Amino acid sequence: PTKQQTLGKFFGAP
């Protein structure tokens, strides 16, 4: 089973 990640986990606030 895989879980959809969101982008916030990878891309931070600039």
Add this chain to the structure above:
Amino acid sequence: MLEAKLDQASILKKVVDAIKDLVQDCNFDCNDSGIALQAMDNSHVALVSMALKAESFQPYRCDRNIALGLNLTSLTKVLRAAQNEDMLTLRAEDAPDSLNLVFESKADDRISEYDLKLMDIDQEHLGIPETEYAATITLPSSEFRRICTDLMALSESVTIDASKDGVKFSCTGDIGNGAVTLRSHTNVDKPELNVDIELSEPVSLTFSLKYLVNFCKASALSHQVKICLSNEVPLLVEYALENQSHLRFYLAPKIGD
């Protein structure tokens, strides 16, 4: 003020068409280097990053940074009034409440002009780190679209495996399994059909096909698409335009618990 003229309205029509189902309201950020957009979809799984460089316009003028808050459904309605071959001029004041669009036919003396109301959009900007991807695959955009739509008939997700043997797109669904494997391939007569795989280490990642199929609406912009992967980071799908302009999509992976 902003004044930006495209020789062909089709560029903006295709860009907006490719992203309007992912993002509804977004800012077109205009400065002296061009017009940029960064927006995430509502679920924060996918991100669109567009850059139309000043060189893609002739002329291009933007004295101050201007954010054009646009509803893409509304923009689509106005752009429908432009023929693909029309010249398109965007104009806005420094603190605009509307965007002026002029479409000029090259064949006759027809000029049409529209004013589109703007909105205040408080947009969340993400910092996208510079990434050295482990695998960069360049392939015909029509081939990528075909793979994604074919596999979506079987499954919600696709696993992309890039290795020295090639790149394999595979899926598992209720009715069965499917897989498409591509190897590097050079077509001297038709370079737009080339497949190029650059690999520094093997990669295996799983993504939602629903989003990938959505990205493929940009296929009309470019014969080739570049997909960049590294383990456990978002996928980059890039459609290159002339003059270093581009339309990029990022997609967060699906990762095992």
